[in-house]
Amino acid sequence: MNWVQRHVRPEQVRELSLLLLIIVAILFFGSLIDNYYSARTFNRIASSVAVIAIVAVGQTLVVLTRNIDLSVGSIVGCTAYFVGTLIAGNNNMHPLVAVLIAVGMGALMGAVNGLLVAVAGIPSIIVTLGTLAIFRGMLVDLSGARTVTTDSLPPWLVDLPRLNFIAIDGFDIRALFMIAVAMVVIFHLATNYLSIGRRLYAIGSNPDAATLIGLPMRRMIFLVFVLSGALAGLAGFVTLARFGNITVEAGRGLELAVVAAVVVGGVNIFGGSGTVVGALLGAVMIGIIEQSLFRLQISEFWRDALLGLLILLAVASDAVILQRLRALWARGELKRIADPPSGTKRAPS
Numbered sequence: 086m087n088w089v090q091r092h093v094r095p096e097q098v099r100e101l102s103l104l105l106l107i108i109v110a111i112l113f114f115g116s117l118i119d120n121y122y123s124a125r126t127f128n129r130i131a132s133s134v135a136v137i138a139i140v141a142v143g144q145t146l147v148v149l150t151r152n153i154d155l156s157v158g159s160i161v162g163c164t165a166y167f168v169g170t171l172i173a174g175n176n177n178m179h180p181l182v183a184v185l186i187a188v189g190m191g192a193l194m195g196a197v198n199g200l201l202v203a204v205a206g207i208p209s210i211i212v213t214l215g216t217l218a219i220f221r222g223m224l225v226d227l228s229g230a231r232t233v234t235t236d237s238l239p240p241w242l243v244d245l246p247r248l249n250f251i252a253i254d255g256f257d258i259r260a261l262f263m264i265a266v267a268m269v270v271i272f273h274l275a276t277n278y279l280s281i282g283r284r285l286y287a288i289g290s291n292p293d294a295a296t297l298i299g300l301p302m303r304r305m306i307f308l309v310f311v312l313s314g315a316l317a318g319l320a321g322f323v324t325l326a327r328f329g330n331i332t333v334e335a336g337r338g339l340e341l342a343v344v345a346a347v348v349v350g351g352v353n354i355f356g357g358s359g360t361v362v363g364a365l366l367g368a369v370m371i372g373i374i375e376q377s378l379f380r381l382q383i384s385e386f387w388r389d390a391l392l393g394l395l396i397l398l399a400v401a402s403d404a405v406i407l408q409r410l411r412a413l414w415a416r417g418e419l420k421r422i423a424d425p426p427s428g429t430k431r432a433p434s
Contacts, residue, residue, distance in 0.1 A: 099351030100363045107370055114377040124257065126376070131262040132246065132327055134372035136161070138265040139320040140339065141346040141364040142272050143195075143313030148347055149276075149289045150306050151356030152209035155340050156198060157317040159220035162336030164190050164321025166224055169233035169331045176239040183242075187322035188315045194220060195314015199307035217340070225333045235329035245326040261323050265365075268316065273361040285309065289356025338389065345392045346371045348399040371395075 115121040140157050147154045164187045171186065172178050194216070201212040235243055251258040276282030288295045288302055295302055325331055350367025352359025371392065378388050 100360070100366055103350065103363070103366045103370060107366065107373065110370065110373050110377070114373070114380075118377065118380050121377075121380075126380075128257065128259060130369075130372045130376045131259060133376055134368050135259075135261045135265040136320050136323055136327065136339070137342050137346050137371055138365050138368035139268050139323060140313075140317050140343045141350070141368050142268050142361055143309075143316035144343050144347045145350075145352050145359060145361050145364045146272070146276075146285065146309040147209070147313050148352050148354060149285045149356055149359065150309055151289050151292065152202060152306065152309070153213065153344070153354075154195075154198060154310065154313045155210065155213040155344075156194070156216040156220060157313065157320075157343055158336040158339035158341075159217045159224070160191050160194050160314055160317035160336070161321040161324055161339055162333070163194065163220050163224050164318040165324040165328075165331050165335045166228060166233060166333065168322060169238070169325045170228075172239065172242060172325075173233055173237035178239075180241060184319065184322055187318045187325075189318070191318020191321060192311050192315035195311045195317070196307070198314065199310030202310060203303040203307040221333075221337070228333050230333065233325070233329075233331040238329060242326055243329060261326060264319070264323060265368075268319070269361050269365045276361060281305075281308075286357055289353075290358070341389060341392050341396075342371050342375070345396050345399075349395050 118126075120126075140161065144154055144157065167190065168183055168187045172183055198209070198212055198216055201207050201216075202209045246259065246261055248260040249257040250260045250263040276285065284295075284300050284305055287298075287300060288305055292302065321336070324335060328335070346367035347359075347364050348354050348367070349370055350359070350363035350365070352364055352367075374391065374395075375388060378391070
């Protein structure tokens, strides 16, 4: 027990439990769906996970500061449609330019959220609920109900979803999925080893204490909303590449899947704890459920209901089980500091 308390943090318990649940889900759906264990199933799930995971990384940063961004679905839809329209009108556009435009557009919309939350002091749930509708309304109005079609896009973009990063015995790891993995790795390292990560956790854990020690709370909150928007913009580009045909409905309802991935992945909805890796595992779980229920021809309404149920269960377990584990872990740490192992000298008082 003492070894566990020293080496396993409470947040890691959720991640290990979720990893076990992912394995159970794969075995369960594999017993119900014919030819489930195939490269086709893997690629479908990976494509779904890529979009959810990229947005979930940004959502994790926001939630760590005790905020939430409900506008991410609309940002994904706007960037996918408008960048798709630009590329359709200029097939010679360089891929990097297209990505930068998508990221920049998303960051700009995220900055609107950040200003209203960090500077104006409006609660994030109110701000992003409003901008969710505003951004979607802008998309519907400016698009004129036109559709971006695959035949208007350049070959490099149409072929991007089938571009393999690694091929292992028929199971191809696609480039779009590796984009999501790259974002997870980058922001996992940043939140764990850079001062910005420590500040985010400090702000979420105790905002009053963070203010007293002089942390730039407004600047940090503004920054996380900009990053959330930028990552949603990148996910918009991935959505464009994945589907090709983009309508004004693109990204609608994505915010529910993203929030589910974040809280199921162990990120505390009340801020201050959780990891980007946990959000990735949550995205994998949501991707498996969505694609498997689709294969079982379960109604979309029931799929959304299940996501809502997962959110409630995750928040409830965090409030009950993990809070007790954190208290137990904290007591173990205090006891270890108070009673150092034999052979070590106690620090002078």
